[in-house]
Amino acid sequence: MADKGLLLVLSGPSGVGKGTVKSSIVDNKVFPFEYSVSMTTRKPRPGEVDGKDYYFVTEERFKQAIADGELLEYNKYVGNYYGTPLAPVKNLLKEGKDVLLEIDVNGAQKVREKMPDGVFIFLTPPDLHTLHLRLENRGTESEEVILGRIKQARKEILVMQDYDYAVVNDTVANAVDHIKAIVDAEHVSVKRVIDDYRQMVRED
Amino acid sequence: MADKGLLLVLSGPSGVGKGTVKSSIVDNKVFPFEYSVSMTTRKPRPGEVDGKDYYFVTEERFKQAIADGELLEYNKYVGNYYGTPLAPVKNLLKEGKDVLLEIDVNGAQKVREKMPDGVFIFLTPPDLHTLHLRLENRGTESEEVILGRIKQARKEILVMQDYDYAVVNDTVANAVDHIKAIVDAEHVSVKRVIDDYRQMVRED
Known part of the structure; x- marks a missing residue:
């Protein structure tokens, strides 16, 4: 059966470890997926190959692309x-290949x-997960630290609600x-x- | 974090192998879940225990329950x-336990x-999955057999569309x-x- 590929968007707050998780998926070949080569106006570093590491373009070309x-x-x-x-x-999705993007939350929103139809995965910091335990055991940390973390957590939860999955790192x-x-x-979701x-049993 | 349990409904066409799949999940302890003990008006067989194998009740009691x-x-x-x-x-779901029901498609609809909020899994017969190959290789089976199977497949797909997942057995x-x-x-879906x-970071 011709299965369409999945667009997997791995995102989450800054510093949550998106890059490390992605590297582990790549290194351990956890599931097959394709890279999407990014376009940048940054100069190539020694050894970087145009069209493989990045598409290296001028700022004028980039702004035209936008x-x-x-x-x-x-x-x-x-x-x-x-x-x-x-x-x-x-094109990759049409060929039935899964594509993984690891991007920040602003990029994910765009x-x-x-x-x-993408699959949006929000990587959450473990301390968000354990925050309720800390709240229940006040005294181990200053009130100020806890209140600051609650404020930050509220922001993260506001962002998370637009995602499909919340995975604790x-x-x-x-x-x-x-x-x-x-x-x-x-891959086996009915939608x-x-x-x-349906295609399979259509009149033909 | 207090995780609510999942109601897993395993269903599919008659003869697809729901019972075998469920037994394999149980025998191999694939994931922990609770049984839901059914109520029946059938007489207990030797060794069957009321409240464990079934709740054995009279027809009058059953109709009252309905x-x-x-x-x-x-x-x-x-x-x-x-x-x-x-x-x-x-009660089991409230305690955070997953409950697995293996029932026919009419039961699943109810x-x-x-x-x-249950997770509805439709087990599909493998020949539904390979039907398109057979259609592409006409000649190996009689037209009548194929047309009969198409008709049946259409019915199955109509039922499947109300499910969350379609798993080929x-x-x-x-x-x-x-x-x-x-x-x-x-278990990690945002919804x-x-x-x-949210509960975790509410004002308190």
Whole structure:
């Protein structure tokens, strides 16, 4: 059965460990997926290959890509633009390949607007998960620290509510196991496979 | 974090192998879940224990349970009633325990009306999955057999569309692996955990 690929968007608060989790998925070949090569205005570093590590472009070309809607999402970081070209992602999905994007929460929001069928995974810091325990055991930390963390947690929960899954990054292995299960489950979700089944039994 | 239990409803066409898949989950302790003891008007067989194998009741008591809305679903089979009492299921879920029901498609439909938050898994026959291959290789089977199967498949797909997941029972091991992934993924789905996170950071 022709299975369409999944667009997996791995995101979460800054510092939660998105990169480490993604590397573990890659290194351990947890499930097969394709990279999406990003476009950037940053200069290539020694050894970096255009079209493999990044598409290296001028700022003029990048801004044209933005204007023409060629990018799924983009941002500016330390004076350079970084973005995800849309067309290659769409082609990979059409070929039935899963695509994994590891991006910040602003990027994820832009992706959601353009590709709401994506699978949006919010990686949560373990201390968000254990915050309730700390609240129940006040005294071990200052009131100020706890109140600050509650304020931050409220912001994170506001962002999380637009995602499909919330995976606690308590250990990288646990987080990766959950992500593997999510990918497997999504591939057999009725909303994704029903059209293939219908196609199969149409009058012809 | 207080995780609410999942109501897992395993269903599918007659003869698809629901019982075998459920037994494999039980025998291999694939994931922990609770049984829901059914109520029946059938007479106990030697060794069967009331309240463990079934709640054995009179037809009058069973009909009262139906009238009082005590049953999540019920059916009549070879002259006897069989049903799933609602209260114990709700209590187990509240305690954070997953409950697995293995029932026919009519029962599943009734459960969906009362408990739409359940996870509804449709087990599909492998020949539904491979039907398109057979259609592409006409000649290996009579036109009549294929047309009959298409008609049947259309009915199955109509039923499937109300489910959350469609798992092909090509091998019991594969089906069980998918179900395990579904359970894991559902436990980290934002719609199920967001209230716990919100609860955690409420003003108190």
